[in-house]
């Protein structure tokens with residue numbers, strides 16, 4: 315079986331307007347390209363094709379989700395808010411979330427691409443998948459847009475699969491550099507979905523994603539936040555996965571592992587202050603492949619989130635897709651070896667101490683699982 319892959323030209327047509335990267339224009343700020351621009355996604359997809367990998371993937375056609383699908387995780391008020399704004403365009407749907415004319419339909423197609431890819435994994439049509447969709451989804455809250463995200467792509471897909479009786483227990487691993495606050499909110503009281511977010515401490519949203527947010531009521535223990543200190547490198551990330559993420563997955567025993575995949579923890583990203591290279595993303599992806607093989611018949615589904623370095627996102631993305639498919643192309647990342655030599659890539663004591671605290675969350679999760 316092949317790896318499933320989703321992309322659609324419309325994903326590039328979601329219009330975020332102008333910006334000076336992440337700085338809103340106006341007053342003394344000259345309009346330029348908005349940081350959440352199509353380029354990173356277009357170039358990632360281009361490299362997938364130029365490398366020859368695309369020919370060896372199973373292309374999956376995105377189909378827009380319905381309003382019923384959206385309403386499983388968002389409020390009717392919010393759905394109407396996005397529908398109305400999308401007719402006008404050129405406004406902010408929420409904090410840091412510009413919306414263009416027609417963005418509503420593209421957001422439905424983004425969630426729909428995620429669903430079709432996840433569904434193909436659950437139906438056994440592909441061995442795993444990567445949905446290269448836009449706009450992203452992990453910041454979108456039930457009743458609010460946030461951080462360039464309109465609809466929760468992964469939550470919409472997961473809730474629909476659950477409603478269709480195709481999956482019960484899902485684990486979501488979010489390696490985007492920002493906190494997966496929307497995904498957390500949508501499953502916060504639900505023990506059927508384990509949400510794990512590895513992010514830079516208090517980067518975006520601010521005051522979101524502390525280690526103390528573990529879930530509520532029946533969902534207590536089933537939300538794990540690992541807010542790594544800025545400057546964390548490959549050593550800190552690999553230790554986090556080995557000591558917290560993988561033990562949590564092993565304890566939870568999901569039917570499906572989802573990765574909400576952002577490449578803004580790379581050392582060249584203008585939004586994050588982390589130091590990952592494509593080599594590290596490859597190793598993290600391998601850990602996810604191995605965990606899925608060990609726990610749930612290899613069922614691993616990834617959907618795209620952030621990542622803002624035009625030059626570097628494609629190499630991180632290709633490394634992950636190569637790992638999912640088990641096919642190594644002839645493409646060489648010209649920067650990865652150099653980045654391995656950067657100071658601070660090895661696990662540092664202050665990072666180790668945060669990870670040690672996060673290990674206690676796995677103990678808490680196991681206690682909650684045993685109590686059921």
Ligand SMILES: [Zn+2]
Nearest residue numbers: 490492576620
């Ligand atoms: Zn991000």
